[in-house]
Amino acid sequence: MFSFLKPAADAKEKVPADKVKSTYTKYQIGAFIAILVGYSGYYVVRQVFTVEQQDIMHVYHFSTSQFGVILSCFGIGYGISKLFMGAFSDKSDSNRYLATGLIVSSILNFLFGTTRNFFVICLLMIVMAAAQGMGAAACQRIIQLWWGKTRRGFVYAVWNTSKSFGSLICVSAIQLAAFLFSHSISMVFFTTGIIGIFMGVIVLIFGNDRPAAVGLPSISEYTGDEVVLDSGKKTNEELTDLNVVQILVRYILKDKLVWAVTLTSMFLYLVHYGVISWIPSYLIQFKGFSPTFAKWLVGIFDLAAIPGIILGGFLSDIFKNRRAAVCAVGVVGVILCLISYLVSNNHAVLVVTLILLSNFMVAPINLVGLIINEVVPKFAVRTSTGFMGFFQYIVGETAATAMIGFLVEKFGWGMNITVLFVAAGFALLLLLYIMSTEKKLEKA
Template structure:
């Protein structure tokens, strides 16, 4: 069946609402589907090679020849986010001049090779070097996918597809324990690293052939008219392309709304990491759940809820844009959805805190709802950041947002553990709910925010003919 896509192509001058309803050709839709499948499978494999150590680690500790304990594993897992956060920021900026599909595919091949090399190690120093390298390479994935999504899907449909792409996080997170855990247990921890490495090399090569940066590189028309980033010179000709530093400073760091999105992301990732890191401990220590296995079952609905929530959030934000009134901002519509979801996170957290420990099914449903509401903002804030800047700055914007987000994730570790140890779990939930409040305060001024395309078209209308 041919897919019929609704697209809002223009919000001209912020005062005239003129939606177009184009029909894409069957050939274009087929090619775009291949691109979409490529970024989903590719990013799922990034997650597979990112999470491999976590599920091979118990077998590594059991290997007496390595002389490793849980502290050594903890050191390795602490190294990764430091390099990953920096990498996501740097790759978003430095990769703006490199074709996204080249970075995406070659980055996956490189991180797969690191997994393979890791499997040949015998010392903590070897493991530390290669796991730090893995962190540096993993940051290539997200910003590249953001650039591809921005180029192949217009604003009125982008939220739906961004939400569907976001399930790559869940797919990779689901496959890692099955593939790595099973292989490592049966054949040894080295095969637990080699197997995702081999898979990553194969998929990386496929990504290089399947994914293309934008439709125009294949001879198709652009899905959405965009305003070029090149500044005209005095004689009316196009000037030189802005430098990477200019893209970062002028379009990202000097944009107050990007900072607002970044700080909101900080709070969202405090909540996300705080939930995934501490819910099991909370159930055991505060609700009397007998063991970690039983507690893990009760929180297993998080990823499923997140998958459903992100899909609905993307589709709902597209619907709001398609039904917007004249003069309303496209990004602002997505911000309104983020605010609804963030309020839902606060309610779900309070509900989980209040539930007694002898209602496992209600706890599972409650955790599902936490995931449902939490993954919507996690997905949409990245999309908002992409739509606030021009095409050449999307990678830089996503990299900056990702870097600030992982600073938030880092603050969900030791700070929350100190809070729980010193004051109890009520302060833990109070901190997470307060983070929801902080996010809502930051988002409130952006409820009618216009996209980069809208703002530039408004400027063009003001210029004399």
């Protein structure tokens, strides 16, 4: 298993110079298919609990706070997993790493369909989170290795839409399984598990590790791509002899900009999961929506974010990589939408608000993930992703699930929105700092 995940060796035969461009394009298409299909698959298997939360709570007799604990088990496990799996995956074959995490997650989905025990489900959620931690870091490293900085914002944005497609596929698969198997929750887990395995196989077929493994020059040689570190030093290195701890200390823990981006992402995740994790319960219990429509809104919420994700990435490239400024505009939009989400009772207005909120919110989440990758060397990309993911999920998603679950039971749904306002405010302040730092680095 571990030999399967080792990085591919450099190809002995190099691609002829006159064929480099066409060959690069061919492999970029394959890499794009792999990351888009692969990460969609991760969301197909992980969103079942969010979409089916009302039915699971009813059939399994779980309270809102218990369900919040289940979701937070994923957040805690995923945060730890992203830190360690992200760091160690810098030494692996990115494409195989991506496929392995998806296939293992899909197999775990079958196990969810065999139990209703609260504690067993919590344990399985932690194991699922560990496997899920292999996904985003692998995709982000693939993007860093196969595309130069001038196109990376757009590619990164389009890749991030895979979350939306994955959520929609998940909702569709759940509705199909419910129709075919008389609303059996077990069959819902089995159906999404089968779909996930199939998508993992597609990743293995289309993807590759890195350009050098197929005889191509590195992206740095091909496009002149470089990274400007917090110190002002420029680097284009892809591999290093430094161990994981040395990379973590030297290029992550000692970098103030990395910390600022990480904390920004943490607050943005709190807002994101504070909304999406509770869409069905909030709209059914507090706004009078029907259960079926509320479920579909989970998929619609993610799918509706596609224009914002792509536009945000495109604008951040057009405005000379001013990614933090684009993020700040998005967060202002988030704050305005949260006001409407709290005070309005009109169903049409709430649906429109969710669509706008998804665009304003997911675009900054997408871009801070790219910012963190662009301020460290390529050999530290997945370590930086894992470090940020640790805070995103250990603090951000846990606060958005377990903490909000308890607060809602005690104080009502208004407390949920209050927490989200505070988190959005902190994110905006941090983005202003990042904007000023980006300008200094550009002059370095």
